[in-house]
Amino acid sequence: MHDIGFIRDLAIVMLVAGAATLIFHRLRQPALLGYILVGVLIGPHTPGPLVADPRTINDISNLGVVLLMFTLGLEFSVRKLRSVGAGVLVAAVAEVGLMLWFGYSLGEWLGWSRIDALFLAAMVALSSTMVASRMLAEGKLRHQPFARLVVGVLVAEDVMAVVLLTVLTAVALGGTVAADAISVVWHLGLFVVVGLILGLLLLPRLVDHVAGYGRDEVLLICVLGICFGACLLAASMGFSVALGAFLAGAVVAESRSSGRVVHLVEPLRDMFAALFFVAIGLKIDPAMLYHYIGPALIIAVVVVLGKTFAVSLGVFLTGHDARTSMRTGLSMAQIGEFSFVMATLGVSLGVVSDFIYPVAVAVSVLCMAMSPYLVRSADRIVDGMSRVVPRPMRSLARSYSEWLENLRPVDENAVIAAMFRRFLWHIGVNIALVVTLFVIGAYVNAHNWRFFSQFGIDRDTRHSVIWACALFLSLPMLIAVYRKSDALGMLLAELGIRERFAGQYTFAIRNVLARIIPLLTLVALALLVVALSSAILPPRGVALMLIVAGVLAALVLWRGLVRLHARLQAALKDTLSPDGPTALPSKSTEKQDGAGAS
């Protein structure tokens, strides 16, 4: 109790944060800006340092990132991503890609090293979820059509942030961009898919069960346990803790009580986010900022113009009118928390130059300070633009919009497209499950071999046992894939071979096509299983015998396995169904707003 050095530092931070949030709320500026500035003021670099030892503050401010990513995950959810639509996803990918290219080129133009330019690219690519969604809420713009787009693009960007973090880590730890990026994305994808599927099967039920106790503190501590447990798991696999927290949030979001969880976690997120941003300010030496004000200003201009342009273009190309696109772009013309996370990553890995961190902060502060004005004068900017843009370009834009509108499937085609998508989705999920099983098998094989050798099991037997388990557990999924592809084949045959083309052969050709597709699927599945099991393939004889046994089992138990799969599918579907969990529509809007708390 009397060793209050840390508590004193924290108390000072919270006191100035409280003052900052009040003052910046009155000034109608983002609170984040206030946190960073008071951080600089009380930091060790300014005369009369108030915070003596920023180390511990820095330590616990990292909790801010974990809780931030967790709540972002809570607001992201497979359901919401589906409702946002594929268009927004495409727009976000295009926009982030463009910004990455801008950033990298800018870094090269400034004469920075390759790795500095790479981190600059990552820093300018992602908008600030906190700032953008806060401004929507404060400007009472939440129900405008573009607000939905902003939230959608932000969610998609959050996912890409996780990918970028992981890729950057791998690149920074040595190796070429291309090869590493592919390997990392492959591993990452695997981790995410395995984590999501296992998590979705277990955790939402657990959370709902705990929520049934009716004790907020039990629910909170359990959810935090899940969040930090996922962080541990991700870290032990070599991924960032942010990824773990994000996945944990996305999984918990599928529980019926996710609204209550958001409510409980938000105060924690707000407190640690404040700490996080003050800690950013604490690290800043104003002299350093002054030194690099030139590049910072250039980068800030590139961010504001580039982001507005890239987002507007992405949104426009995926079929929205020019005004909506511009407003979406202007709302996202800033960088924020992710830039700090990226810069911190570079610094802690020791790969980027010293000036990257202060430049990142300076650019973010400049963009954040500009952001409210951009959003407030969006209408005027759009009007001004439309007067400046030459007439041919405008008519080109209009005809593009019309062409896109015509492309949309209508009536019967829309129904068939929906069926088609559903079949592909089912096949994808089942293949992902099979991959999961074999990956778990490979993992068990690689890590627990001492356990097996304890029982005198040699390498071959071990391989055979694990492979057999994976194969037999995959049977329901494999059968499901076969059945779905059968149905898909028939659908395709029906659609693809119209009577007017094939005439009298219609029926025969349809029949062949309907057979060929499941047959091809079978071959593809066999190849997949072999490829997956390369690490744990038993001796050839055993493998053959096991395959025969598997096929026999599949034939004999066909009905049972189909039923088993139906039950599994129902369990998963129950968790993901749009009208099942969360229930209240008001809850989901509430969750969207929550995205912007800081």
Add this chain to the structure above:
Amino acid sequence: MHDIGFIRDLAIVMLVAGAATLIFHRLRQPALLGYILVGVLIGPHTPGPLVADPRTINDISNLGVVLLMFTLGLEFSVRKLRSVGAGVLVAAVAEVGLMLWFGYSLGEWLGWSRIDALFLAAMVALSSTMVASRMLAEGKLRHQPFARLVVGVLVAEDVMAVVLLTVLTAVALGGTVAADAISVVWHLGLFVVVGLILGLLLLPRLVDHVAGYGRDEVLLICVLGICFGACLLAASMGFSVALGAFLAGAVVAESRSSGRVVHLVEPLRDMFAALFFVAIGLKIDPAMLYHYIGPALIIAVVVVLGKTFAVSLGVFLTGHDARTSMRTGLSMAQIGEFSFVMATLGVSLGVVSDFIYPVAVAVSVLCMAMSPYLVRSADRIVDGMSRVVPRPMRSLARSYSEWLENLRPVDENAVIAAMFRRFLWHIGVNIALVVTLFVIGAYVNAHNWRFFSQFGIDRDTRHSVIWACALFLSLPMLIAVYRKSDALGMLLAELGIRERFAGQYTFAIRNVLARIIPLLTLVALALLVVALSSAILPPRGVALMLIVAGVLAALVLWRGLVRLHARLQAALKDTLSPDGPTALPSKSTEKQDGAGAS
């Protein structure tokens, strides 16, 4: 991001805490018990230590105490304390006094040093607010008559905990118990009164204003700023941060939005409380526990029997029936968070022996584990007791209850007693305000003399200026005291001198009495002012002139000052009025339940 040593430790702690809360909820045991036990399990003293560096965890677990005391303060409130009634306060003081005596005697009997015995006394004196109120909530006993008593005694104990903490610090830092205790209690009382009055005038308005923004995160960060600011203030004055947090909570509790504040702060409290209790476990070496199991068992027995007896006796003596008293006692037969706070204080001051901390933990764990069984079988225990107790004692108890019942003022007397109390309360508050002003004067004099000397103001002039300010600012309050005591004198005269006793002299005697009381008050006030201003008394000539000026000002401005005081009083009353803030009755029960979250 990659330096995740601390996050890894924290993640492990939160993961096991989540598991513990689930398991112990199923076992119907207090979660605190689970936290402590898993803390021991993952601590550095057990084989296979999981938490590598408990230092940072320990650092931030201290936040648990701050937030705990803050929420206790939020649930305590002047209003609630008044509704609990003076009887409960008397019962709590009697009970804690008895337990302090038991604890000290036990320490001496065990052959411990004086200071060890003193800390033991403090450790066993206070029940666990978390455990007791949690059990009430879980056993659905909240609406039983004794539950109100338990909550009342717990609130009173919380206040005494603050006093004990401060007294123990002073005693431990050298000096005798008696002299130091008095000086500490005096300073403490002054700090509390000054803090409460200034706080009550400013902070509830500020909080309500901020709450009006309708942004939870702004409100939360502001309230945390207030809480930690009060901690800083208390620490800089030499008091514990716990006291600052408690006072901040008590002040914020008077705002209209205290319900929302409780809601926002609770998740933080729950998370840090979990950390706090796991950190307690982390510090425990099971070998040490085993070594001191004998004393721990003896102390645990004394706590359970002593607490039950002391609380039951206190409650019974203040006029409740035997069954209610026993149930109240059984609900409070445990020690908890305060014991750890006291033990930690002793350890960090370096004054107690090494074994105190593990003994405190062992005793608390034993008591907490026993507590649910005691509460659940309270009825059977009471029945058993009533069969064992000899008949004469029972009839004695009954006649005591009846006698007490007869003492209560009824009808006309009740109204007069209420008026009487109100006058005394007003006089007390006004005198407190006067004291506050002079204390601020003394503080300004002691700390800011460099500021004065800058302007070439010498010691005498400084004293004169400060004293004059304090005196003139006190005038409205002094006049108010005089007027109230005038009214009190008339009331007393009317009541005290009944016609049947004084006969024909009734009127004359009444007149004398009604004059004497305000006159005595004036003299007392003059003495008070002189005593208060001993540090800043100006030279005699100046003082006399100032007094004359003051009296003249009082006479001339009498009406204006009365009006000014009325306005001040209205401002304070508005903050404290029972039907003003908080408004909804359901809110206040909600706040009571909140007391028990962990």
